[in-house]
Amino acid sequence: MKKSKVLILLFVFCLLPVLVFAGPQKAPKPPIVFENSQVEKDYLELAKQLRCLVCQNQNLIDSNADLADDLRREVAKMLKQGKSKKQVTDFMVNRYGDFVLYNPPLKSTTWLLWGGPFVLMFIGIFILLKKVRSGRQDRHTDSSELSDQEKQKLQDILNK
């Protein structure tokens, strides 16, 4: 019983963003149709790389938001007009910023994002090598050389 209530609450909660960004109620728009398969391929590729600004963890293909639909149509329209993928991407970036791209470009503000993992990897390798080396050295000194105290102890045992 309790579980079903939780589920209903969860469902209502999921609907909240839809309510906030709900667009005007109009008849469904016609689907986007392509005559050229290459254009369609480009369209699908682009719409997967562009972020829906309303539901920020979805791309244009996944999102049902009103704005995502508008942007999908805009992308389709521009590609049908013969614009290149680069032109469409620039069009979006000029309006919504780099945030609209799922793959952020490499520039001064994003070098940490791109370089960070490699920096962390090198630090890790460095620490690992150091540990391995010092561990090997420790074992070396431990096994080969006896301290004066140990030598004395050994002598005592041998002399018994």
Place this chain on the structure above:
Amino acid sequence: MKKQLITPLIIFGLLVVLLVVGLIKAKYIRDVPSPLIGKSTPTFNLPTVEDTQKTFNSEELKGQVSLVNVWASWCVSCRAEHEVLNYAAKKKGIRIYSVNYKDDLNDARQWLKSRGDPYVKSAFDSNGRLGIDWGVYGVPETFVIDQQGKIRYKFTGPIYINDLENIIIPCINSLKAGKEAQCEKK
């Protein structure tokens, strides 16, 4: 033994700091920084809500500091904001233009009639094309425009009275005085 514990502890401490900073900043993280800040407003020429025979041209935004508010009658949070805009226009003398975004013309007119009209002029953007050009991704949004017709600040979401007093009015005043724009969120 003790020495071995220090490094993980330091790393843990740094991680905690990082996460706390993230939590505090999360409040603003939804705001997508607009690439249009510092640029001239994208041009438009649209019919007005008041009279679709008349037009509202982006050139009209030049000459004085003003706000451009993007709203719609279907937008729930615009209702709360509308009171603040009425106050800003009537009591504070702020010039507010508006873009009526993807709305029904009659609904929009009815809204202005019943809730008051704080706008100098309202563009009727029925298909949301102006919205795309201005990088609008959620209604309401408000832009601060300077005397040269450049976008100086973008406020995403409804403006509440403290936002008006702490952000929008200082921003407008700094622009009017020709000083460096003071439009950042505090």
